[in-house]
Amino acid sequence: MALAIQRLLPQSPAVAHAPRHAEDAAAGGPPLIYVVDDDDSIRGAIRAVLEDDGRAVEDFDTCEAFLAAFHPGRAACLVIDAYLPGMNGLILLRRLREAGHALPAIMITGNSDVAIAVEAMKAGATDFIEKPISRVELLASVDHALERSRDSGKLSARRNDAASHVARPTPRPRHIMDMVLAGHPSKNIAADLGISQRTVENHRASIMAKTDTKSLPALARMALAAVDADADGIRR
DSSP: OHHHHHHHSOSOTTSOOOOTTHHHHHTTOOOEEEEEOSOHHHHHHHHHHHHHTTOEEEEESSHHHHHHHOOTTSOEEEEEESOOSSSOHHHHHHHHHHTTOOOOEEEEEOTTOHHHHHHHHHTTOSEEEESSOOHHHHHHHHHHHHHHHHOHHHHHHHHHHHHHHHTOSOHHHHHHHHHHHTTOOHHHHHHHHTSOHHHHHHHHHHHHHHTTOSSHHHHHHHHHHHHHHHHHHHHO
16 A cells, blocks of 8 residues: 555655646636545545646545535546445446436556456446556546547547457457456466466467557456447447
8 A cells, every 4th residue: 555655646846847737727727636535545645646737636535425525517537446335436437327427437446456447437437547556647547538528539539449459359369358358367267268378378468469458457448448339330
């Protein structure tokens, strides 16, 4: 936990710099970033990073507290931990989606918790980031979420590109990819398919090379974007 907080802390305060979003403040205020996490230290560190970058932030320790304060309409983004007491992050995302709130959301998950991340994106999350969280990754993810909510055209193009990449694997690698994204360890996949663990690892490496992804979270993002693209094609 100490490492997570240390990596989140703003860069040295001795280096003076103007907030990146000062122009937004001058134009009526930047988008509001909601942070929901029951860990006071982590929540405070996330808030410090965002405010150091010139963001307007409100933070809450439960989903219930967030819902009581949430007012739709303002440009905003939600950063939420997956595991919370009471209503958890997944349930909150589903409720927001069912209520028709197009609030871009970033889910914080445990390291390599790909299955939860996939469920979060199915529930409406724009993106997810793994603990320990880096300052650069957090800010980039918030920027990405806000940009996607502003520009549906870019989102559609990204989904179509993802669909073309994910559609390329042949049936066996695609089956392995689906099992990896469902959270199954390579050892279990190998046993289920009657192949060696090395073969599974080779297929996974090949899939990531062909889809130009560097990590399982990146592959999960691409796969979910492809699912959305397929759904868009069916609706049209």
